[in-house]
Structure formats: C-alpha cells, structure tokens
Amino acid sequence: MTLYDSVKKTKLPFEPLQEGKVSLYVCGPTVYDDAHLGHAKSALVFDLLRRVLEAEGYEVTFARNITDIDDKIINKARDLGISTNEIAERYTAAYHRDMASIGVRQPTLEPKATESIEPMCEMIQNLINKKHAYVISNGDIYFDTSSDKNYLSLSNRQSNENISRVERVSEKRSEADFALWKAVHDEGVAFDSPFGRGRPGWHLECSAMIERFVSPHVGDYAIDIHGGGADLLFPHHENEAAQTRCATNHELAKYWIHNGFVTIDGEKMSKSLGNSFFLKDALKAYDGEVLRFYLLSTHYRGDFNFNEEDLIASKRRLDRLYRLKKRLFGLTAEMIDTEFKRNLLQALGDDLNVSRTYALIDELINSANEALDQNPKDKTYRQILLSALQNIETILGFGGQNPFEYFQLGLDEATKTKIDTLITRRTEAKKAKDFPASDAIRDELTAMGIAIMDTANGTFWEIRD
RNA sequence: GGCGGCAUAGCCAAGCGGUAAGGCAUGAGCCUGCAAAGCUUUGAUCCCCGGUUCGAAUCCGGGUGCCGCCUCCA
Numbered sequence: 001m002t003l004y005d006s007v008k009k010t011k012l013p014f015e016p017l018q019e020g021k022v023s024l025y026v027c028g029p030t031v032y033d034d035a036h037l038g039h040a041k042s043a044l045v046f047d048l049l050r051r052v053l054e055a056e057g058y059e060v061t062f063a064r065n066i067t068d069i070d071d072k073i074i075n076k077a078r079d080l081g082i083s084t085n086e087i088a089e090r091y092t093a094a095y096h097r098d099m100a101s102i103g104v105r106q107p108t109l110e111p112k113a114t115e116s117i118e119p120m121c122e123m124i125q126n127l128i129n130k131k132h133a134y135v136i137s138n139g140d141i142y143f144d145t146s147s148d149k150n151y152l153s154l155s156n157r158q159s160n161e162n163i164s165r166v167e168r169v170s171e172k173r174s175e176a177d178f179a180l181w182k183a184v185h186d187e188g189v190a191f192d193s194p195f196g197r198g199r200p201g202w203h204l205e206c207s208a209m210i211e212r213f214v215s216p217h218v219g220d221y222a223i224d225i226h227g228g229g230a231d232l233l234f235p236h237h238e239n240e241a242a243q244t245r246c247a248t249n250h251e252l253a254k255y256w257i258h259n260g261f262v263t264i265d266g267e268k269m270s271k272s273l274g275n276s277f278f279l280k281d282a283l284k285a286y287d288g289e290v291l292r293f294y295l296l297s298t299h300y301r302g303d304f305n306f307n308e309e310d311l312i313a314s315k316r317r318l319d320r321l322y323r324l325k326k327r328l329f330g331l332t333a334e335m336i337d338t339e340f341k342r343n344l345l346q347a348l349g350d351d352l353n354v355s356r357t358y359a360l361i362d363e364l365i366n367s368a369n370e371a372l373d374q375n376p377k378d379k380t381y382r383q384i385l386l387s388a389l390q391n392i393e394t395i396l397g398f399g400g401q402n403p404f405e406y407f408q409l410g411l412d413e414a415t416k417t418k419i420d421t422l423i424t425r426r427t428e429a430k431k432a433k434d435f436p437a438s439d440a441i442r443d444e445l446t447a448m449g450i451a452i453m454d455t456a457n458g459t460f461w462e463i464r465d
Numbered sequence: 466g467g468c469g470g471c472a473u474a475g476c477c478a479a480g481c482g483g484u485a486a487g488g489c490a491u492g493a494g495c496c497u498g499c500a501a502a503g504c505u506u507u508g509a510u511c512c513c514c515g516g517u518u519c520g521a522a523u524c525c526g527g528g529u530g531c532c533g534c535c536u537c538c539a
Contacts (some may be wrong), residue, residue: 009469010505011481026539028539029539030538035539036539037539038538038539040539041538041539042539045539071537072537072538074481104492140477149477153536155468155469155535156469157467157468157535158467158468160502202537211500228539229532229538229539230469230470230534230539231533231537231538231539232538232539233469233534234468234527234534234535235534235535235536236538250530251520258539259537259539260470260533261532261533261539263532263533266531266532267532268532268533268538269538269539270538271538293517295478296476297478297481298479299478299479301470302469302470302471303470303532303533307477309476309477309489310476310477310489311489312489313476313477313488313489313490314477314488314489316488316489316490317487317488317489320488321504323503326502327503333501353479354479354487354488355478355480355486355487356476356480356486357484358478358479358487358488359487359488360487361476361487362486362487362488363486363487366503366504366517369502369503369504370504370505372494372503373503373504402492423473427487430498433498435498435499438499439498439499439500441500442473442499442501451501451502452500452501452502453500453501453502453503453508454497454501454502455502455503460501460502462501462502
C-alpha cells in the first residue's frame with residue numbers, strides 16, 4: 001500500500017521496519033474535557049488505518065496515549081475542587097465510551113503519562129548526558145534546540161526566531177528551547193524524580209513512551225508510523241522527533257501521517273470561537289454508526305466541514321447498504337474470498353482513498369439490487385454478497401447492525417408494537433381490497449414518521465428522518 | 466511577516482497528462498391498486514489569465530478567493 005508522508009510531502013510505498021509487523025503510534029487526548037468531533041475524526045482515521053493494515057495481514061501494534069497530567073487538567077481540578085486523578089479518570093472513561101460508540105476499537109497499547117514517569121526521566125537523563133538538555137537555576141530542564149542540527153526539519157521551518165515571546169524565561173538559551181521537566185516547589189501536583197519534584201513536559205511523554213513501550217528497536221527508526229492531527233506537526237511532533245533523535249540516535253518514525261481538521265461553518269473548532277461540537281452531543285441526535293460513516297466519508301488529509309445536511313445525505317447513503325442487507329436477511333455468513341475485498345483493499349491501500357472505497361460499495365449495492373431483482377434466489381450470489389458486507393464491516397467498521405433494527409433505532413417497544421398492529425390491520429384491508437382503509441392506515445404511520453414498503457416477503461417499515 | 470493546504474455539477478466528493486468515479490438532492494420512466502423500496506434515465510470542461518504538450522482538471526508561471534500552523538490544541 002502507499003501512504004502520504006506529511007514530512008516528505010509525497011505518497012510513498014509502505015515498507016515496514018519488520019517483515020509483517022507494523023508499529024503505529026497516535027497522539028491521544030489530554031483528558032480534561034469531553035471529546036469533540038475533531039478527536040472523533042482523528043481517532044476514526046487511525047482506527048481505519050489500523051484495520052486496513054490488519055486486513056493486509058500485518059500484525060499491528062497500535063498505541064494511543066492518554067495525557068492524564070497537564071496544566072489544563074490541574075486547572076480544571078482546581079476549579080471543580082476535586083483531584084486531578086478524578087478529572088483524568090472521568091474524561092478517560094468518557095473518551096472510551098464516546099469512541100466505542102462510533103466503532104473505534106481499543107488500541108493494543110494505551111500508555112498513560114502518569115504511569116510513564118520513569119521512562120521519561122530516563123530520556124531526560126540521557127539528553128542531559130549528551131548535552132542536549134540543561135538545567136536552569138529553578139530546577140526546570142530544557143531541551144537545547146541548537147544542539148540538534150536537524151531541528152525544524154520535520155515541520156520545514158527556517159528558524160524559530162519570530163515566534164511570539166510569551167512567558168519569556170530569561171535563563172533559556174534560546175526562545176525555541178522547550179521544557180522537558182518543570183520543577184514544582186510548592187504543594188502542587190508533582191512526581192518525584194532524580195531531578196527533584198516536578199512534572200514532565202508534554203512533548204517528552206510521547207517520545208519516552210514510544211521508546212519504552214512501542215518501538216521494536218530495529219533499524220533506523222523507533223516506529224513505522226506516527227500519526228496525529230495536523231496541528232500537532234509543529235511544535236509537538238517537531239519536538240518529539242528532536243528528543244528521540246538526540247536521546248537514541250535514531251529517528252522517531254519512518255512515516256508521519258497527519259489528519260485534517262473538522263471545521264464548523266468552515267472554521268476550525270476552538271474554545272475561543274465557542275464552536276466546539278462535542279461527540280457526546282452529536283450522539284444524542286445521531287447514531288454513532290452514522291457519525292462514523294459520515295466522518296470517514298472524505299479523505300483524511302483534507303479538512304472536514306461538519307454540517308447536518310451532509311450528514312443526512314450521508315445517512316441516506318448508508319441506508320442503502322442496510323436495505324441490501326435486509327434483502328439478504330436470514331442467510332448465515334460463510335466467508336468467501338471475494339474480488340470485492342481485493343478492490344476494497346486496493347482503494348484503501350492507496351493512501352486510504354475512502355471516496356473510491358465508498359464508490360465501490362455503492363456500485364456493489366447497485367449491481368446487487370439489480371441482480372437480486374432478476375434472480376432473487378441465487379444462493380451462491382447471495383453468499384458472495386454477504387461476504388462482501390462482512391468485509392465492509394471488518395475493514396470499515398460499519399454495516400454490522402441488524403438491518404431491521406438499524407431502521408428502527410430509538411423507538412420504544414410500545415411504539416413498535418403499535419406499528420406492527422397497524423401494519424397487520426393494513427395488510428388485512430389490502431387483502432380485502434379496501435384501499436381507502438389501507439391508505440388511511442399508511443397515512444397514520446406516515447404521520448408517526450414511519451415509512452412502509454411492501455415486498456415479496458411482507459411489509460417492512462423504517463423511521464423517516 | 467514566515468510556512469503549508471484547498472478551489473471539480475444545487476450540495477458532498479474522486480481524479481496524479483489521454484479526453485470528468487460515486488453519493489445526496491432534482492426532473493422523467495419502469496415496477497406498484499396507489500405509494501415506499503428497487504431499477505433505468507436526466508445534468509459540470511473542472512476559480513481566472515498565460516505557457517509546455519499531438520493532447521491538461523491533472524505539469525509550469527502569474528493572479529484571485531477561502532482555510533490552517535507559527536501560543537494549548539485532534
């Protein structure tokens with residue numbers, strides 16, 4: 001397969017460090033608030049990449065960290081009058097719950113910053129020994145960016161001299177130098193270390209965890225693929241890369257993958273604009289699977305402008321998949337190697353070309369409906385179709401629900417019973433050729449937001465949006 | 466100011482030099498007691514200007530317009 005490397009700025013054939021194995025690390029959330037649609041998009045992109053790599057036969061080590069200690073967490077804990085642990089646990093659980101609802105699988109490794117202090121200290125010591133880091137009088141430890149001749153090569157910047165001069169620390173050797181360790185002298189949240197009480201810098205966490213928990217330690221790179229949102233390229237990934245390069249003498253990642261932003265009305269979500277859209281709120285209005293299908297529907301590198309019209313159009317597209325699944329209902333899956341699967345992997349293997357992938361699915365649905373109209377009883381063909389749907393479910397993570405329940409989500413049993421009763425009465429009226437009566441019942445159902453469809457196998461119903 | 470991305474039918478969106486995928490919406494037809502679902506069908510020369518080429522949405526140059534990073538950020 002090929003992947004677009006956002007550092008080399010070109011699509012490259014993917015060749016893993018180790019035969020048949022892939023190490024993939026993605027920057028996860030800082031757990032101080034609920035996940036928004038941007039977190040969802042990023043998680044979905046790398047969940048898809050992981051599934052595709054697995055479908056290609058790779059053994060994938062997929063790591064996604066949890067930053068569970070950070071100024072934002074500390075501030076929130078102070079505002080709410082509870083401990084940082086409570087905040088971190090609350091939002092870690094929320095993150096897991098929200099991601100599960102859109103079909104994001106748990107990573108194989110999920111290291112937490114607070115449980116990785118020791119490897120971080122080891123890396124700091126290493127950097128100090130190699131003169132890549134220095135301690136200032138208050139105990140803070142900084143990375144010396146001038147000591148890394150490749151600094152800024154990742155983000156392709158010329159110099160960092162024109163950055164804004166907020167919070168000037170006079171003892172820093174260069175404005176570009178960043179903290180590896182921040183000494184804590186009061187009663188604040190801190191960890192014991194060989195450098196005294198303090199807290200680790202954010203950038204350090206990823207480098208140290210990768211080195212300790214993820215890297216297979218073969219070849220010129222720590223891991224195969226490092227991913228994250230496009231806004232992390234600088235300074236976060238630049239700094240990670242520098243730390244790893246200087247501490248270990250190998251580069252951090254062979255491939256860098258960055259996903260585009262989710263925007264609302266064309267603008268990036270941010271606290272200051274007040275246009276954050278939390279995933280949990282989206283889930284109140286839309287099914288998690290529909291959100292997955294929608295958020296995954298355009299290429300991961302481009303920005304994604306979230307809006308309800310497109311989401312509804314997207315849902316209608318997914319509906320077609322489930323209507324086909326209805327037509328196959330009752331068959332037991334019996335996996336057949338399909339040409340469809342090869343086509344699917346070929347499209348996805350081209351830097352996750354989901355547009356082409358979705359088009360393949362649409363074409364499958366179209367040709368399947370046509371063929372089933374012609375020859376509804378072709379058992380072999382039906383098995384092939386079912387296998388294809390199974391492939392979609394495994395690789396793309398949607399289409400796995402019971403097709404009847406998919407169209408009936410959110411309705412209580414009493415309503416469902418009422419609908420069934422009305423349909424039974426209508427069927428009787430139809431049998432008696434009492435069409436005014438049967439149409440009146442259909443109007444009643446329509447008013448309830450229910451659409452019905454008569455088929456050879458009986459009358460089915462769906463919720464209309 | 467520095468760096469980067471994007472601009473394709475009403476909307477979303479592929480395309481990576483050889484004559485514009487797919488979906489949603491719309492109009493028409495088939496099917497249906499009538500519908501729904503399904504099927505068929507309807508529509509763009511690709512932001513503008515110049516260049517390279519037998520040939521460009523695709524390459525080069527110059528514009529215009531959006532967006533992002535450079536501060537915590539998926």
